[in-house]
Amino acid sequence: xxxxxxxxxxxxxxxAERLRGSLANTAVLGIGDDCALLSPxxxxxxxxxxxxxxxMLVAGRHFWPDVNPASLGHKALAVNLSDLAAMGARxxxxxxxxxxxxxxxxxxxxxxxxxxxxxxxxxxxxxxxxDTTRGPLCICITVIGDVDLQRCLRRDRARPGDHIWVSGxxxxxxxxxxxxxxxxxxxxRLLRPQPRLALGTALGRHSSCAVDLSDGLLGDLRxxxxxxxxxxxxxxxxxxxxxxxxxxxLPEQRALALQGGDDYELLFTAPPDASEALHALSVTLxxxxxxxxxxxKDRARDVVDASGQSLGLRFEGFDHFTPx
Amino acid sequence: xxxxxxxxxxxxxxxAERLRGSLANTAVLGIGDDCALLSPxxxxxxxxxxxxxxxMLVAGRHFWPDVNPASLGHKALAVNLSDLAAMGARxxxxxxxxxxxxxxxxxxxxxxxxxxxxxxxxxxxxxxxxDTTRGPLCICITVIGDVDLQRCLRRDRARPGDHIWVSGxxxxxxxxxxxxxxxxxxxxRLLRPQPRLALGTALGRHSSCAVDLSDGLLGDLRxxxxxxxxxxxxxxxxxxxxxxxxxxxLPEQRALALQGGDDYELLFTAPPDASEALHALSVTLxxxxxxxxxxxKDRARDVVDASGQSLGLRFEGFDHFTPx
Numbered sequence: 318x319x320x321x322x323x324x325x326x327x328x329x330x331x332x333a334e335r336l337r338g339s340l341a342n343t344a345v346l347g348i349g350d351d352c353a354l355l356s357p358x359x360x361x362x363x364x365x366x367x368x369x370x371x372x373m374l375v376a377g378r379h380f381w382p383d384v385n386p387a388s389l390g391h392k393a394l395a396v397n398l399s400d401l402a403a404m405g406a407r408x409x410x411x412x413x414x415x416x417x418x419x420x421x422x423x424x425x426x427x428x429x430x431x432x433x434x435x436x437x438x439x440x441x442x443x444x445x446x447x448d449t450t451r452g453p454l455c456i457c458i459t460v461i462g463d464v465d466l467q468r469c470l471r472r473d474r475a476r477p478g479d480h481i482w483v484s485g486x487x488x489x490x491x492x493x494x495x496x497x498x499x500x501x502x503x504x505x506r507l508l509r510p511q512p513r514l515a516l517g518t519a520l521g522r523h524s525s526c527a528v529d530l531s532d533g534l535l536g537d538l539r540x541x542x543x544x545x546x547x548x549x550x551x552x553x554x555x556x557x558x559x560x561x562x563x564x565x566x567l568p569e570q571r572a573l574a575l576q577g578g579d580d581y582e583l584l585f586t587a588p589p590d591a592s593e594a595l596h597a598l599s600v601t602l603x604x605x606x607x608x609x610x611x612x613x614k615d616r617a618r619d620v621v622d623a624s625g626q627s628l629g630l631r632f633e634g635f636d637h638f639t640p641x
Numbered sequence: 642x643x644x645x646x647x648x649x650x651x652x653x654x655x656x657a658e659r660l661r662g663s664l665a666n667t668a669v670l671g672i673g674d675d676c677a678l679l680s681p682x683x684x685x686x687x688x689x690x691x692x693x694x695x696x697m698l699v700a701g702r703h704f705w706p707d708v709n710p711a712s713l714g715h716k717a718l719a720v721n722l723s724d725l726a727a728m729g730a731r732x733x734x735x736x737x738x739x740x741x742x743x744x745x746x747x748x749x750x751x752x753x754x755x756x757x758x759x760x761x762x763x764x765x766x767x768x769x770x771x772d773t774t775r776g777p778l779c780i781c782i783t784v785i786g787d788v789d790l791q792r793c794l795r796r797d798r799a800r801p802g803d804h805i806w807v808s809g810x811x812x813x814x815x816x817x818x819x820x821x822x823x824x825x826x827x828x829x830r831l832l833r834p835q836p837r838l839a840l841g842t843a844l845g846r847h848s849s850c851a852v853d854l855s856d857g858l859l860g861d862l863r864x865x866x867x868x869x870x871x872x873x874x875x876x877x878x879x880x881x882x883x884x885x886x887x888x889x890x891l892p893e894q895r896a897l898a899l900q901g902g903d904d905y906e907l908l909f910t911a912p913p914d915a916s917e918a919l920h921a922l923s924v925t926l927x928x929x930x931x932x933x934x935x936x937x938k939d940r941a942r943d944v945v946d947a948s949g950q951s952l953g954l955r956f957e958g959f960d961h962f963t964p965x
Contacts, residue, residue, distance in 0.1 A: 326773050328750045329737065332758040344734055344769045353769030355734055355785065365690060369769060371783060373738035375776035410668055413653065414697035418854030424860045426652045434656040434740035444657035445668045445693060448781075451649050452699035455770075457738045457781035459695055461679065604724055 345459035347501050349544065350472050351529060353404035354464070361560075362467035363592055369459065370396050386425045388508040389456070391433030395510045397460040397533065398440055401518030403529035406462030406471040408442035416452030439631045440514055441553035459544035468521030470585065475526045475545035479586035480597065482524075482606055484513055487534060489559035491577020496637075500561035510581035515602055520585055525583035533576040539618070539632040548617045550573075553628055575620065575630060586610065586612055615619035673868065674796050675727035675853055678788070692730035693783065696721050700742075700778035710749045711778070712832040714756030719834045720855065721784040722764055723905045726841030727853035729794040730786030732766035740776030756833075763836055765879035792845030794909065799850045799869035801938035803910035806848075806919065806930055808837055811858060812894065813883035817903020822887035839926055844909055847918050851909035857875070857900040861908055863956040866904035872941045875899075875934035877952055899944065899954060912938055 323546055330348050338345050346354040347367055352368040374393050376382040395409065401408050421429075437444060442460065472549075489506035497504060513529070520527060520576045524543065528537045533555075553571055587595060592608065599606040620630045642683045654672050661667050669690055670678040676692040684847075698717050700706040718735065725732050737757075745753075761768060766784065813830035821828060838881055844851060850869065858880075867875055886894045911919060915934065921931040944954045 325741065326771070328754055328775070329768060329771055331753045336758055336761055336767060339762055339765055342733075342765070347767065348771065353734070353736070355769065368787070369734075369736060369785065371738045371770055371772055371781070373772045373774055373779070375774055375779075376742075378774060378776055382757075384677075408692075410677070412677070412693060412695040412783055414695045414783075416697060416699050416702075416779060417645055417649065422935055426649060430652055434660055437708050438660055441664050441666070443654060443660060443667055443671065445671050445679065447653055448671065448695055448697045449653070450697055450699055450702060452702055452778045452779065455696060455697070455740060455776065455779050457695070457700075457753045459693075459736055459738075459783040460692065461691070469662060485867055487681060499658060520701045524920050572817040584901055590852075618809070 331389070334466070336520045336632045346471065349424040349526070351400040352406060352462070354469060354567035365497045366464050366466055366469065367470070368404045368462040368464045370397055370400035371457065371459040372400070373455065373457040377525040382420065382454060385476055385508065386428040387432035389472065390421050390429040391436050391509050393456045394433055394436050395512050395565055395581065397399055397458045398442065398514060399510065399514055399531070402512050402514045403470060403527050403583055404462070404464055405517050405521045405527070406464035406523060407467050407518055408441045408460060408462050408514065411437070413444060413447040413458045413459055413486040414457040415447065415449050416455040417449065418452070418454050421454060430499055440512070461536065469526035470520060470524060473540050473544040474527065475541050476548050477547055477612055478589065479612040480589055480592065480608045481584070481610040482605055482608050482613060483534065483557065483582055483584050484516055485521040485580070485582040486559040486605060487530070487580050487582065488562045488574035491573040492561050492580035493560045493561065494579070500516035503559060506559070507579060509552040509607045510579065511580060513583045513604070516583055516604060518612055519602070521596055523591040523598070524585045527583050530580040530582045530584055531578055534584060535575050535630060535632040541584070541586070542618060546616070548613040548615050549610055550613055551620045553620050554623045556605060557605055557607045570630070576633070669790070670795065675724040676730060676786070678793060690788050690790055692725055692728045692786040692788045694723070694724035695781065695783040697745065697779065697781040706744065706778060706882070709832065710752040711838045714753040715760050715833050717780045717782055717904065718757055718760050718880060719836050721782045722766065722836035722838060723834065723853040723855070725784055725786040726836050726838045727794060727851050727907055728786070728788055729792050729841050729845040730788035731849070732764045732784060732786050732838065734767045734769040735761070735782055735784045737768060737771040738781040739744070739771065739773050740779040742774065742776070742778050745778060758944055759963065764836070792846060794841065794848060794851035795851055796850065796865050797868040799865050799871050799910040799936045800818070801871055801936055802912055802913065803918065803936040804932045805862070805873060805875065805908070805910055805934040805936060806932050807881065807908050808840055808904055808930055809860065809904070809906040810881045810883040810929060810955050811854070811904050812886045812898035812901050813898040814903035816883065818903070827883060827885035830883070830905060830944035832902065836905060837907045838929070839870055840928060842909055843922055843926070847915040847922070849909040851907050854904040854906045854908055855902055857902045858908060859899050859944070859954060859956040865908070865910070866942060870940050872937040873934055874937055875944045877944050878947045879933045881929055881931045895952070922930055
């Protein structure tokens, strides 16, 4: 299925590419990264860019229709803010387009708004426009942020020798999806992911390459490797696994942490001499930052165990959240 | 139904208003106009603003699922570009989020892209990002444009004594919806509306108040009257009716032209001394511009016939395009 939608996305990428060829004033960065980057006007001086990203959440595909509406309001904005974080951008504003069914009554809307606006207030992100219609429940949010050209985090900026880092602890959302109700903290990670905006904006001094983890670490790392035209060696034993997973057999822990989705942590690369500053940043933010591997010049990708043996894992998310 | 969705929209307006109260750096213009206006970054000099608008089109509500996909691709972008036109903004870029069903095969996508990208190329509007998923067919486009603070066209800028103007000829789309296949030019207006971008950007020198006609002239004029806190007298006999309607009884002509939706012409106000320049602009653009009434200080709204008699029409769109 994800292959099918990659194929479909290529229809639009091809069209967008042809279109760019005919335009005089194109975006700094178009399709293919966490956000697009747009120079905001011909009169604008300096390196201020608009970072823009859009995500559509469909009932029955990205969430169960009976999900807690406050969590849904939170998550619909969180996944978009996570794209800004992965670009190193500061949130400014968002638009919300919403198709609502008969089940979405006033109590539902109240709770949805509560989750949505609480997160928006936390990150000073203003609702500036929207569209409401009737239809099968569907939420489309577009976020707009600010980022300086010199501080943005692009997928195509990994360099051989860079260390590969990841924030937080992985696998909790995928665990909660399979074992709901067993771990409150894992459930919370699935339902209310925290976009790593403070990390994203601070990273620009140390890194120029990041992606957010939505489809699983290996699948998202692949985006960096392909766009940067490099390879990677990842050390399985260094992967920061969420405590909820520690009772599981090691292969299942690794599968959830490396290939499970919906973590919304940041994966980034940085030159080795940034390590000290990144450890200090980790302390400042109160957020684990873990070096899990290295970018290689040859294009090979591998996950190895402590003895250096390949685990033969594929660099793909194996199970995006798909109730149907 | 439209009342129901106005009620729902207020949930989000209230939330957005509370949120604005807690923010330091808010948008120049938030919810309630054709576009939001955002100053694009703290470092930005001058009056360059981002104009942003979003629209969601749902199969079975805004279009039949078996509509010609090239027309759908055109229209999905056109209705968004029309919001930029109504703000006086120049298009820069758009994002596309798309839920596709099993029926949307390669041939469908090819045609959809053809309609979409042809219009995007015509108006130099770049596709910069998107999201593709499976679901009941649903299209959400967000457009981003540029506009100068001094040249933008806001709904809250009508002044007593201003003339009320409208572009083009009205009622064709509503006619085609009721009588499909009888008039090729009316069908074309319904399926492939032309966003009035050249008019919108030129208007900024003569007008500071406009709205695009999506829900019908009287309903859309009401948005201007409410936000500007003024009234209006509209002269029914001056309404430019599309030729396809001329065989219909006069009351039906008026209903379609004044209350039918989907015209995507611009309704704007301008001081009386701008009339000569507007007639000249009409010639330059090859687009009819017709003065249809006047803004009044008292809040009354009325449509009168040639003898000055009130027609008793309500300032509401009576029939937005709702197949189900």
